[in-house]
Amino acid sequence: MTTCKEEARRWVHRYAIGGAAFAALPIRGTTTGLATLQTHMLSVIGSIYGEPVGAVSATALGGSFSVLGQGLRFVTQRASKLVPGPAGFLVRIAVAGVTVEALGHAIIEHYERKSPGKTFVKVD
Numbered sequence: 094m095t096t097c098k099e100e101a102r103r104w105v106h107r108y109a110i111g112g113a114a115f116a117a118l119p120i121r122g123t124t125t126g127l128a129t130l131q132t133h134m135l136s137v138i139g140s141i142y143g144e145p146v147g148a149v150s151a152t153a154l155g156g157s158f159s160v161l162g163q164g165l166r167f168v169t170q171r172a173s174k175l176v177p178g179p180a181g182f183l184v185r186i187a188v189a190g191v192t193v194e195a196l197g198h199a200i201i202e203h204y205e206r207k208s209p210g211k212t213f214v215k216v217d
Contacts (some may be wrong), residue, residue, distance in 0.1 A: 098205055100213040101138045105197030108134040113190030117182075124166050127189060134193070135200055141213060142204040161192075 112130055116123055139146040172188075173181030 095213045097142050097208070097211045097213045098201055101141045101197070101201045101204070104137050104141070105134065105194060105201065108137075108197060109190045109194040112193035113186045116189030117186050123189075127193070128161075131193060131196055134197055138197065138200050138204065140216075142208055142211060143214070144204070144207075 108130060112127055115126055115130065136146045168188075173184040175181075176184055
């Protein structure tokens with residue numbers, strides 16, 4: 094028997110890997126793409142706990158994720174300049190992955206406070 098927390102953690106790891114891979118792409122707008130990814134992760138975790146996120150909440154949180162992403166992008170750009178050579182590129186990838194992972198665990202803890210130890214029921 095799987096708990097919602099275990100299932101959600103599996104998804105968070107997947108989203109973190111996806112976020113890191115997305116940050117590795119040499120395109121503009123990765124901050125917006127990562128905010129979209131994080132918003133989708135929020136709705137997936139909510140669905141795992143049987144509490145889907147409404148459109149208004151998802152939109153508001155997506156905007157917050159975007160603002161957070163802008164700030165992290167600024168800090169990451171500064172930090173990557175401190176690292177010599179192409180290794181600065183790895184800073185951007187690491188920050189994206191760690192940020193998505195940390196945000197995912199924070200979302201899980203929100204739902205765990207509401208429904209601790211809830212058993213995961215797969216809905217087809």
